[in-house]
Amino acid sequence: MFARYYGNGDPTERMQYFIANPPPVISVDVETVSIAERIPLGFAIAFSADEAVYISVYPTAPEELAKLATLLCNSQVRKVAHNAIFDLGILPTIPHLAQLDRSNIWDTNVAARYLGREFTDLPYLAELELTDIKVTAARDMLKGKKSMLEIDAELLADKCQRDARACLMLYQRYLPPIEAQHKDNFAVDMKVMPILIDMSQRGLLIDQTARAALQQRYSREVDFYKQQVLGFGVENPASSQQVGYMLAKRGNFLPLTKSKKQLSTRVGELEFLDDPMAAAVLGYRHYSKFKNTYLDPLEGEDRFFTEYYLDTSVGRLNSRDRNIQNIPLDARYMILPDNGLFTSADYSQEHLYILMHFSQDRAMKQVYEEGLFSGDIHSYTAEQMFGSVTPDRRKLAKTINYAICYGATPKTISEQSKIRDRTVCSRLLDNWFRTFKGAADWIQTVQREGLRSGWAEPTLFGRRIKLPEESEDGQRRKAVNFPILGSDGEVIKRAIIRCSELQLGPPVLAITVHDSLHFDGDIEVPVEELEMIPGFKIPVQVTKTLHWE
DNA sequence: CGAAAGAGCCC
């Protein structure tokens, strides 16, 4: 009756049993034509580590699917998947699965990250933690082939059911520690997932007129700077190797890159050079990067699609397969709302507020809680460090304030603030640590504790993130940074859920970028509620705009 | 052909 059954019982009897007695947990794995072409070929359901079924839905789904579908649409049945955003995004396109339940899902990939696994691909984890189920990566299976359609159906079904069984085994292994240590945070992630799927699938309207105009302008600029660089005898301006060689030949000093394989030609180095060729290279780089990455790929596309996903190595939300979170500020206006305008809610200076909360630094609290310097921390910093506030000094103070959260060194300050003298930069950092004594103490403490235990201090919502095994300096920086980044991820996810619960309208959340939410339409944002999500107040700014900005 | 390296965009 069912295409393929893997197990010891009688296939028909077993399936009828499961349909009549829905099990509390199943796992699912979906196979598609390819990773890019997400047309479903079939999917497997595992009922235990050694019992599974595979249903081929290509070219047509079998009659019997309707009965099995009841399990997937039943909210009492937990659906386990590895990278559930992928599988649960595709399943509803299969007949009888439009009403797929997404309220009771459990992602073993996300779980692995919570538990400190550095690499979380299913084949890797299976190899690491299982011995008897062999898992093949789709990527390896596709080697030398155009799509999964070229793979023998029997082989594909076998791979799929093995993946589902391995996934269920991982679930059994990961459930206890997740329940014990990460229950609430994990539940938040599982609640966010359906919202991310919807956001990923709805896409965003592109203003093609604006995009084309930008493209034309940038095309001219690229040509202009390209000609200039060619004039300096470089054959390919996009080759950093050639650029470095020629700049050195012209008498410029350039340091080596990290790998020491070639001369560094990063903007941080080139902008200090007094050579017209350096300026030409930077011009070329700027315009070609912008055009190649953000304009050309959108040519002829009605909508901008991305795939949001949960990366819990620190617990932030990311976007890939056309990352929307790093679109240049100058290009964002080509993204338009479907419903007239975007309503945006931004947490202001979130990292610094979190640093204040963790360190309970007196000066920071005076600014943020008592309104000193109108709550403007950068001005306050400039006043304390330099004795007065000028636009330049405020800007430098801002650079340092943020750099601190990332564990900055004098070299970084030097590059970001364009101060060449490293000893000056070094003194600036010392000065900052004197200004914010409490924050300095906190930084020292979390570094010491991190090195001792190998784990970062808890985030706002009590999650400890594993520090990777690396140099002591690297661990020090991460010990400071992880609790801050991890906390901002926790806050935005809870904000997303709260806004979705309030039923502000049809699905309206359009974009999210770490500390901001952008709703499609004129939306009433529960500002005060969002501000208190961290457990203390972080101000939220709401703006309404005709296009993204 | 794919992986690594270098670069640059975002928060």
Next chain:
DNA sequence: GTACGGGCTCTTTCGT
């Protein structure tokens, strides 16, 4: 003398 945290994606270069 001193590695800036988390991401993604583009092009070039190099090795198998």
